[in-house]
Amino acid sequence: xxxxxxxxxxxxxxxxxxxxxxxxxxxxxxxxxxxxxxxxxxxxxxxxxxxxxxxxxxxxxxxxxxxxxxxxxxxxxxxxxxxxxxxxxxxxxxxxxxxxxxxxxxxxxxxxxxxxxxxxxxxxxxxxxxxxxxxxxxxxxxxxxxxxxxxxxxxxxxxxxxxxxxxxxxxxxxxxxxxxxxxxxxxxxxxxxxxxxxxxxxxxxxxxxxxxxxxxxxxxxxxxxxxxxxxxxxxxxxxxxxxxxxxxxxxxxxxxxxxxxxxxxxxxxxxxxxxxxxxxxxxxxxxxxxxxxxxx
Amino acid sequence: xxxxxxxxxxxxxxxxxxxxxxxxxxxxxxxxxxxxxxxxxxxxxxxxxxxxxxxxxxxxxxxxxxxxxxxxxxxxxxxxxxxxxxxxxxxxxxxxxxxxxxxxxxxxxxxxxxxxxxxxxxxxxxxxxxxxxxxxxxxxxxxxxxxxxxxxxxxxxxxxxxxxxxxxxxxxxxxxxxxxxxxxxxxxxxxxxxxxxxxxxxxxxxxxxxxxxxxxxxxxxxxxxxxxxxxxxxxxxxxxxxxxxxxxxxxxxxxxxxxxxxxxxxxxxxxxxxxxxxxxxxxxxxxxxxxxxxxxxxxxxxxxxxxxxxxxxxxxxxxxxxxxxxxxxxxxxxxxxxxxxxxxxxxxxxxxxxxxxxxxxxxxxxxxxxxxxxxxxxxxxxxxxxxxxxxxxxxxxxxxxxxxxxxxxxxxxxxxxxxxxxxxxxxxxx
Numbered sequence: 001x002x003x004x005x006x007x008x009x010x011x012x013x014x015x016x017x018x019x020x021x022x023x024x025x026x027x028x029x030x031x032x033x034x035x036x037x038x039x040x041x042x043x044x045x046x047x048x049x050x051x052x053x054x055x056x057x058x059x060x061x062x063x064x065x066x067x068x069x070x071x072x073x074x075x076x077x078x079x080x081x082x083x084x085x086x087x088x089x090x091x092x093x094x095x096x097x098x099x100x101x102x103x104x105x106x107x108x109x110x111x112x113x114x115x116x117x118x119x120x121x122x123x124x125x126x127x128x129x130x131x132x133x134x135x136x137x138x139x140x141x142x143x144x145x146x147x148x149x150x151x152x153x154x155x156x157x158x159x160x161x162x163x164x165x166x167x168x169x170x171x172x173x174x175x176x177x178x179x180x181x182x183x184x185x186x187x188x189x190x191x192x193x194x195x196x197x198x199x200x201x202x203x204x205x206x207x208x209x210x211x212x213x214x215x216x217x218x219x220x221x222x223x224x225x226x227x228x229x230x231x232x233x234x235x236x237x238x239x240x241x242x243x244x245x246x247x248x249x250x251x252x253x254x255x256x257x258x259x260x261x262x263x264x265x266x267x268x269x270x271x272x273x274x275x276x277x278x279x280x281x282x283x284x285x286x287x288x289x290x291x292x293x294x295x296x
Numbered sequence: 297x298x299x300x301x302x303x304x305x306x307x308x309x310x311x312x313x314x315x316x317x318x319x320x321x322x323x324x325x326x327x328x329x330x331x332x333x334x335x336x337x338x339x340x341x342x343x344x345x346x347x348x349x350x351x352x353x354x355x356x357x358x359x360x361x362x363x364x365x366x367x368x369x370x371x372x373x374x375x376x377x378x379x380x381x382x383x384x385x386x387x388x389x390x391x392x393x394x395x396x397x398x399x400x401x402x403x404x405x406x407x408x409x410x411x412x413x414x415x416x417x418x419x420x421x422x423x424x425x426x427x428x429x430x431x432x433x434x435x436x437x438x439x440x441x442x443x444x445x446x447x448x449x450x451x452x453x454x455x456x457x458x459x460x461x462x463x464x465x466x467x468x469x470x471x472x473x474x475x476x477x478x479x480x481x482x483x484x485x486x487x488x489x490x491x492x493x494x495x496x497x498x499x500x501x502x503x504x505x506x507x508x509x510x511x512x513x514x515x516x517x518x519x520x521x522x523x524x525x526x527x528x529x530x531x532x533x534x535x536x537x538x539x540x541x542x543x544x545x546x547x548x549x550x551x552x553x554x555x556x557x558x559x560x561x562x563x564x565x566x567x568x569x570x571x572x573x574x575x576x577x578x579x580x581x582x583x584x585x586x587x588x589x590x591x592x593x594x595x596x597x598x599x600x601x602x603x604x605x606x607x608x609x610x611x612x613x614x615x616x617x618x619x620x621x622x623x624x625x626x627x628x629x630x631x632x633x634x635x636x637x638x639x640x641x642x643x644x645x646x647x648x649x650x651x652x653x654x655x656x657x658x659x660x661x662x663x664x665x666x667x668x669x670x671x672x673x674x675x676x677x678x679x680x681x682x683x684x685x686x687x688x689x690x691x692x693x694x695x696x697x698x699x700x701x702x703x704x705x706x707x708x709x710x711x712x713x714x715x716x717x718x719x720x721x722x723x724x725x726x
Contacts, residue, residue, distance in 0.1 A: 017303065042712060043671055046373055047394045051720065133542060155537035243487065244537060245686060260366050262675040 037269035045265075052266070059270035069271070071246050072254040075161060079250065080229045080282075083165040087225055088218070091173040095180030096210075110181070114174040121171070125238040128167045129154065154240055157247035164248055168235045172228075176221050183217030184210070219290045223283055230279050251275050323353045326609050326616060327378035329368070332361045334382060334435070334599065337632035338620070345619045352612050365674075372396050379607040380616060382599045383431060385422040389669040392425045397602040399428040403614050410621055414639055418596040418664030425669060431600025432617050433638030435629055437559040438594045438664055439490060439583070440656045442566065446577040447473070447554035456581035458589035460498075460524060467533040470554050482555040483541065483548075484525060484534040486686040489677040490595055491557055495521035497665050498585065498592040504706070508668045509714045511676075511706030514699045521586075522688070522695060529689040536689050545569035548578070557583065559597065563653050564634050580656035582663070596664035598638065672709050680705050 045052035132153035242249035259268030335358030451469035467481035501518035626637035688698035
């Protein structure tokens with residue numbers, strides 16, 4: 001390439017370390033993984049690359065015939081579609097409450113709600129395992145007052161995933177809440193004043209001022225949250241190891257198991273690329289929807 | 297690009313310099329990786345070794361059990377394995393397939409204190425691939441029956457069940473003691489593959505066939521064992537889920553179940569939980585046999601010491617293995633960790649002969665059978681056997697369906713092995 005003046009060439013020189021780091025530690029591994037997804041690279045191949053066979057699209061074809069993969073995919077979508085909106089709803093509500101002028105001790109509340117985000121997941125998981133305990137857990141104890149019988153939260157295939165969703169929403173909403181608060185504080189006060197003068201009630205103000213003004217924040221949070229939930233791993237890994245009956249097996253957990261437990265790296269890489277495609281498509285769709293609603 | 301070149305060069309120099317520090321003060325430094333409590337315990341034995349061998353220094357790194365295998369294989373891939381390390385004995389085939397560990401035959405041949413005769417036969421065999429021994433047993437375990445004496449007595453059994461018929465009979469009788477209470481006779485968690493494998497082996501099933509290249513779980517013998525175990529779930533003699541049992545010892549103390557098949561690591565905890573009235577109300581016993589009274593087979597578990605094939609300090613590493621295999625150190629490791637010594641001689645010590653719970657383990661160790669020694673075994677056991685055992689226990693599949701699917705999945709996993717058997721003649725697959 002032709003460098004027009006010394007400024008651009010200086011820029012390139014300063015960018016070189018960062019770019020080469022990205023190239024070496026990001027693009028090359030991604031490319032290697034992509035190639036790997038067309039081989040049956042496994043533990044045998046670690047000692048001798050000759051024992052990996054190039055198998056074309058077999059990994060991908062096998063994936064589509066793998067009931068566990070579909071199970072994991074369904075679980076992940078369940079997780080994204082329930083936990084995503086729920087998490088955004090909870091964090092927006094919390095942000096609105098915390099942003100209210102009438103509230104005192106704001107920083108204490110903010111700190112409390114943010115606490116789970118910075119707590120180690122392992123510690124959180126241990127506490128929640130006790131909360132969910134079918135016999136001695138506090139959740140079943142409280143539900144008992146409403147006449148709801150004992151639920152084996154983590155042991156029953158119907159309840160395990162909702163239980164994990166509940167826990168991870170609790171753990172993560174604080175993060176989005178902080179971003180929402182920042183977004184809310186950026187909305188100029190005079191808009192609300194003008195609206196009040198025009199006789200708009202709280203709900204109308206929320207609908208016509210808060211929501212549209214928060215749109216960019218919401219888009220950012222929706223995408224980040226969605227990607228995060230698509231990649232859910234640690235929660236089921238620690239709480240249930242994917243069980244019972246694979247009802248909490250997520251795509252990334254399945255990928256991890258195949259790749260680092262059983263060393264089927266080729267197969268695992270194929271799972272990674274399918275997940276990448278899914279996230280890419282989902283993100284594009286969200287951008288499109290957001291654009292459309294912005295034009296209305 | 298010259299900039300990048302320089303960067304890479306300087307990074308390489310740093311790596312090179314730090315890699316060359318293996319000799320400190322003219323002492324040879326050997327690296328040892330141990331797992332969990334054993335890793336912690338071994339660092340306490342090292343001063344004695346370094347006193348006996350002033351020219352050698354041992355550096356210990358602890359790795360957690362849960363991530364041990366991933367860590368070791370990643371270390372292998374990046375050429376960072378330590379000189380000597382602890383390996384669960386079912387992992388040996390994997391590391392032999394990787395060509396990562398040494399054939400110890402020549403060393404054992406000339407060793408004064410290590411000989412196959414000093415060890416339990418079943419345990420020693422787990423370390424053999426073909427005729428070559430790749431690991432020296434360090435500590436061992438096997439599974440026996442833990443049971444509540446008082447509950448069994450109430451059910452009319454003064455002795456623990458001796459065979460399969462008695463085992464299910466006593467379970468049914470225990471269950472009738474409780475009527476509507478949410479209590480069970482025995483705990484057989486479906487997330488523990490070893491139970492299904494143990495009963496399969498007891499029934500005489502060969503788990504795989506054709507040189508371990510096809511699954512053989514639909515065979516009559518394995519099906520007999522599998523159906524037998526399913527009766528416990530179907531008749532509510534054993535709980536199907538395992539999340540209700542956060543703490544097996546507590547559950548056992550509360551009589552949530554009266555029998556439990558597990559290993560020696562439970563003895564210490566059991567003692568702590570069975571207090572007061574319960575103090576003398578629990579015992580261990582060898583596993584019941586399938587038909588006539590006797591001892592049924594169990595699994596030869598435990599960890600072995602292996603030496604990295606690429607180590608520069610093979611001789612020194614072997615010295616450390618010999619040191620840890622001496623009767624004194626074998627007792628020492630038991631005292632520190634409660635792990636059972638691999639050396640038969642150590643069992644003659646009063647510490648074992650005076651411990652009533654240990655008798656069952658000693659007897660059981662004479663009745664063990666190694667698992668199929670193939671790389672893929674871990675995946676077959678942990679993912680497939682557990683998966684289909686759970687499906688069958690929860691009646692998502694019939695027994696026949698579950699076993700058929702199990703075989704199909706296992707055959708898929710073993711495809712690569714079949715290909716290697718055909719195409720890579722030099723391969724150490726046996």
